[in-house]
Amino acid sequence: MNAFTSNASLVIYPTNPNWIPDKPEALIKTLQQTGLTGEPLNKNENSYLVGEYFLDHISFMGCSPNIKLENENDDGTFTFIRITTTENITALTGKHGFAPHCPQCKKPEKNWRVLLKDNQLVCSHCQQISDAWLYNWRKSAGFGRCFIEITDIYPKEAIPQSSVLELLEKRFQIPWSYFFYHA
Numbered sequence: 001m002n003a004f005t006s007n008a009s010l011v012i013y014p015t016n017p018n019w020i021p022d023k024p025e026a027l028i029k030t031l032q033q034t035g036l037t038g039e040p041l042n043k044n045e046n047s048y049l050v051g052e053y054f055l056d057h058i059s060f061m062g063c064s065p066n067i068k069l070e071n072e073n074d075d076g077t078f079t080f081i082r083i084t085t086t087e088n089i090t091a092l093t094g095k096h097g098f099a100p101h102c103p104q105c106k107k108p109e110k111n112w113r114v115l116l117k118d119n120q121l122v123c124s125h126c127q128q129i130s131d132a133w134l135y136n137w138r139k140s141a142g143f144g145r146c147f148i149e150i151t152d153i154y155p156k157e158a159i160p161q162s163s164v165l166e167l168l169e170k171r172f173q174i175p176w177s178y179f180f181y182h183a
Contacts, residue, residue: 007183010153096182097140104128155180
């Protein structure tokens with residue numbers, strides 16, 4: 001499933017795939033108070049401009065990352081933040097992910113796209129049936145009901161500071177992680 005419109009994103013998500021905030025506005029308020037997010041984007045309730053302290057919370061790799069923090073050309077290709085919640089656990093894998101490693105035998109499952117059914121995988125090596133989120137996706141996929149998408153960030157171009165993940169964990173009492181979505 002592609003819940004995102006951007007073809008490349010950095011996505012922050014809770015490690016418990018069933019978790020969603022009791023009050024979505026609490027998540028939004030937390031992100032705005034930290035300065036990660038700013039004002040709503042075009043009055044869209046779930047998309048936000050980057051906040052005043054965005055660059056303090058996201059570390060960019062390399063010597064000259066090419067990101068646009070404003071919609072200069074009105075083409076929608078700039079970095080903004082979208083918060084998505086879903087009724088059921090959603091698999092966000094993109095087309096450019098790595099073969100995930102089985103939690104039982106640790107071998108890569110190269111045919112995972114064919115084998116992924118109802119968020120479960122049957123390992124072709126050891127036949128273990130596991131929830132797909134238990135596999136090691138090497139930061140190329142995520143499963144959940146709540147996602148904080150930072151658009152137009154390519155894989156390994158940026159990572160969230162541990163302080164952001166720790167703040168979310170402290171505020172919502174659940175660990176958070178991240179992955180790169182690349183359509």
